[in-house]
Each structure stands twice: as structure tokens, then as C-alpha cells.
Amino acid sequence: MAWSYRKRIKVIPGVHLNISKRGISTSIGVKGASINFSKSGTRLNTHVLGFSNSFQLSGSNSRSKSRSNLNLSPVQPSQPNVNIPVFFEDTIFSADVHEITSQNMQGIKEAIIxxxxxxxxxxxxxxxxxxTLSFTKTKKILGYLFIYGLINKNIIPQLNTDITAQQEAIDSTNDMIxxxxxxxxxxxxxxxxSKFEDVYECFKxxxxxxxxxxxxxxxxQDRVAARSSASKLVSRxxxxxxxxxxxxxxxxYPALYLKNANGADLYFYPTFVVMYTNDNHFGIIGIDELKLYHSSLRFTxxxxxPADTKIIDRxxxxxxxxxxxxKRFKSNYQIPVVRYGHIKMNTDTGLxxxxxxxxYELAEQFGKAFKIYQSEFLSKVF
Known part of the structure; x- marks a missing residue:
């Protein structure tokens, strides 16, 4: 089945989301001059008096091929500091949102800004x-109170005209906001x-x-030393x-919102994911760059x-x-082993x-639906 899509999606005047066989990119500019953000880098395109030019501003083609002739001294490895404690804990968090934005999503981020x-x-x-409207209304009231508005009969009509114009300006500004x-x-x-709607329904x-x-x-953890059946400890x-x-x-569609306990929250849209802390602190990742894994796991x-959890062992x-x-521990007690759903997401940019x-069944359904949608999306775009 052929895939119908708009090659240039108008986001706001002067900003477009481009979807093609080569991938996703965004363009900012007007006819005659534009900047394109894509995986291969940033490119300036101009068209003046019938002459077209394209300049690579960043990316693989813009890198300098010259090498420095500086003589670098070998760095001696530092001696280990025995006083530094060694932690085996692996903290799970994303990079700063300003570092996460995909190159081909820079245009969308600029549009939001x-x-x-x-x-x-x-x-x-x-x-x-x-x-101003409040001041004008006050002037009108004072015009009646101090009679000068009755003496000069042009004052009140002029104030009424101003009030009408200012109210229209308020309505117009509210509409623009x-x-x-x-x-x-x-x-x-x-x-x-249909595949994205499956993702949407599974997420709900x-x-x-x-x-x-x-x-x-x-x-x-060392199971033997801890006398525990769990080989891995998690903080959640x-x-x-x-x-x-x-x-x-x-x-x-409303975004699929994932609360993040130790960083920016995630908002899933059909073609990209936004990591958002506040209006000045957010990043955007193309749906093509997201790696999502789902599985079930045994958990002590x-x-x-929880009421919807299955106990599979003790x-x-x-x-x-x-x-x-x-049996050496008199107060030893049984602990249920359950099956939970697990979803992991990452990108090369730091998510x-x-x-x-x-x-776990609902997590598995969502994971499968998302992978099917993403695979279908990528097969049509790339």
C-alpha cells in the first residue's frame, strides 16, 4: 500500500517539517533563503536572481580535513587513589535536554521557541x-462626575470610540495568543x-x-554475601x-505523557518525542532515533x-x-516473586x-504496538 504524506508540513509560517525517503528534517526560512536541519548537518540554501547555492554549515562535509602538527607529550597514567570509595551503583538518567535534541529536530525546537x-x-x-482601557474608562467616569464631559460634548463620544477600539484590540490580541x-x-x-492508533489505545x-x-x-549485588535470591537491586x-x-x-492526538522522577518528562507525538522541564528547558528527539525495548522480569x-500483578514464585x-x-535465621520469612513489565528507552544523543x-501484559502490548508502528514508519520514510 502506498504511503500518503506531505513532503513539507507547515508548522508555522517559515518553518516546515520535511519527511522523505532520506529521513526527517526541518527547514526554517522563506522563498529564496532557508536553513535545513538534518542528520547530515545544517545547510544554508539560497536562490537569488536565478542562481542557487547551497552551503554546508555543519556536519560531515563541513569538518576540516587539516591536521595539527603540534607535538603532544604522552600522558602518564595517574596512580590509583586507594582512598576513593568504589561504587557499583548505576544511576539511570538522561543527559541534559539541551544536548539531547536531534540535529534534524532543531527546526521544530526553534519553531516552539x-x-x-x-x-x-x-x-x-x-x-x-x-x-489603557481601564484608564480610558476612568476618564469617562470622571467626565460625568466633573461635568466637563457635558460641557465639551465631543469628549464622551471620543472616549467611547477609544474604548471600543481598545476592546477590539484586546479581543484581537487574545485571538493571536x-x-x-x-x-x-x-x-x-x-x-x-491505524498502527499509531494501536499505540495510542495500548498506552491508554x-x-x-x-x-x-x-x-x-x-x-x-553479591547474592552469596547478601544471602539473597536477588542478583540485582533497583531504586525506583x-x-x-x-x-x-x-x-x-x-x-x-494528545501526547503520550511519561512522568520522569529524576529529570525531564517525556511527551510522545507521532513523529517525535519532547523531553520537557519548562519552556526554556526542553529537547526534541526524532521518532526514528528512539530505541525502545520491552520485556518481562522476575522481581522479588x-x-x-499490586492487585494487577501475578505472583509466579516465592x-x-x-x-x-x-x-x-x-534456617540459621529464625525470623526468616517468605517473599513473593512477581512478574513485572519493563520498558527501556535510549538514544545516541543521551536519552x-x-x-x-x-x-506486565499491558507493558508488553504497548511495547509491541510501538515497535510495529516505528518499524512501519521507518520503512516508509527511509
Whole structure:
């Protein structure tokens, strides 16, 4: 089945999202001059008086091939400091959002920043107009109180005209503020749209998991020394998933919102993912660059077992090497072993997040649906 899509999606005037067989890129500019952001780098395109030029501003083609002739002295390895403690804990977190943005998503980020700037400027203008309107209404009231408005019959009509104009300006400014957003319109064919809707529906079900945890760190432990059946210890914080869009992006579907306990939250849109802390601190990743893995895992649950979790085995708080109960501990007690869902996401630019779900079946359904959609999307684009 052929894939129907717009090769140039208009985001806001002067900004386009380009989707083609070569991949996803964004362009900023007007006819005659534009800047294109793609995986291969940043390129300036100009067309003046019938002459076209293209300049590589960054990327593989713009790198200097010259080498330095400096003589570098070999660096001696430093001696180990025996006073420095060694930690085996592996903290799980993403890089700073300013470092995460994909090269081909820079244009979308610039469009969002522009929308934010426009809204801030219009909001400031709106406050000024409202203050002016309030002052004009006060002048009108004073005109009646001090009679000078009755003596000079042109004052009140002029103030009424000003009030009407200022109210119209307020309405117009409010309307422009409402339009300060990036409008994401992707025209998929029925096949690929259906696959994204599967992702959407599976995510809605996933939000109903009794427990969702953000895994913030994990490290291996010596099972024999700890007398434990668990070979890996994790630190986790309970979070919530929901459908929640960012104010500066409008799409046919609400974003799939993933709360992040130790960093920027994630917002999944059909063609990209936004990592968002606040209006000045966010990054954007192309859906083609995201690596998502899903699996089920055995977990020794020492807390209360969620209602939608399946207990698959039992162990003891203290065990022998072969996993049997260590009878030397009188207060030894049984612990349920459960099956949880697990989703891990990362990118080459620095995204690194892991989540755990009390309902492994819902996590598996979402993971499979997303992989199918992403595979279909990439097969049509690349």
C-alpha cells in the first residue's frame, strides 16, 4: 500500500517539517533563503536572481580535513587513589535536554521557541492595552462626575470610540495568543494511522496499571554475601502516565505523557518525542532515533504486591547458595516473586530511561504496538 504524506508540513509560517525517503528534517526560512536541519548537518540554501547555492554549515562535509602538527607529550597514567570509595551503583538518567535534541529536530525546537516568544510579547502587549482601557474608562467616569464631559460634548463620544477600539484590540490580541503554537499535521495513510492508533489505545490501557515506577538506579549485588535470591537491586519511584499535551504543540492526538522522577518528562507525538522541564528547558528527539525495548522480569517484591500483578514464585528473605531457606535465621520469612513489565528507552544523543509496570501484559502490548508502528514508519520514510 502506498504511503500518503506531505513532503513539507507547515508548522508555522517559515518553518516546515520535511519527511522523505532520506529521513526527517526541518527547514526554517522563506522563498529564496532557508536553513535545513538534518542528520547530515545544517545547510544554508539560497536562490537569488536565478542562481542557487547551497552551503554546508555543519556536519560531515563541513569538518576540516587539516591536521595539527603540534607535538603532544604522552600522558602518564595517574596512580590509583586507594582512598576513593568504589561504587557499583548505576544511576539511570538522561543527559541534559539541551544536548539531547536531534540535529534534524532543531527546526521544530526553534519553531516552539518562536511560538513562546510571540506569546510572551503578545501577553505583555495585552497587559498594556488592558491598562489603557481601564484608564480610558476612568476618564469617562470622571467626565460625568466633573461635568466637563457635558460641557465639551465631543469628549464622551471620543472616549467611547477609544474604548471600543481598545476592546477590539484586546479581543484581537487574545485571538493571536491562542494561535501561538506549533501545529503538527501529519497526513498518514490509513495503514500507518491505524498502527499509531494501536499505540495510542495500548498506552491508554497502560496508564491504568496499578503501579508504574521510574527506575532511577540499579546495581548488581553479591547474592552469596547478601544471602539473597536477588542478583540485582533497583531504586525506583512511583510515577504516573497520562494523555497530556504541551501548550505550544497541537496535534491530532494528545501526547503520550511519561512522568520522569529524576529529570525531564517525556511527551510522545507521532513523529517525535519532547523531553520537557519548562519552556526554556526542553529537547526534541526524532521518532526514528528512539530505541525502545520491552520485556518481562522476575522481581522479588518486599512491598505490597499490586492487585494487577501475578505472583509466579516465592523465595525467602535469607537463602542458601542453592536458593533454599537459610534456617540459621529464625525470623526468616517468605517473599513473593512477581512478574513485572519493563520498558527501556535510549538514544545516541543521551536519552536513557527505564520504567517498571505492575501489569506486565499491558507493558508488553504497548511495547509491541510501538515497535510495529516505528518499524512501519521507518520503512516508509527511509
Amino acid at each position: 518562536l511560538a513562546q516568544k510571540q506569546k510572551a510579547e503578545l501577553t505583555a502587549d495585552l497587559k498594556k492595552i488592558k491598562r 491562542e494561535k501561538c503554537y506549533v501545529n503538527l499535521e501529519v497526513d498518514f495513510d490509513n495503514d500507518i494511522r 490501557k497502560l496508564t491504568g496499571s496499578k503501579k508504574i515506577w521510574d527506575i532511577t538506579s540499579a546495581h548488581f 519511584k512511583e510515577v504516573k502516565f497520562s494523555l497530556k499535551s504541551l501548550p505550544y504543540i497541537k496535534s491530532d 517484591e518486599e512491598s505490597e504486591v 523465595t525467602w528473605a535469607k537463602v542458601n547458595k542453592n536458593g533454599t531457606r537459610d 536513557n530511561e527505564e520504567y517498571q509496570f505492575s501489569n
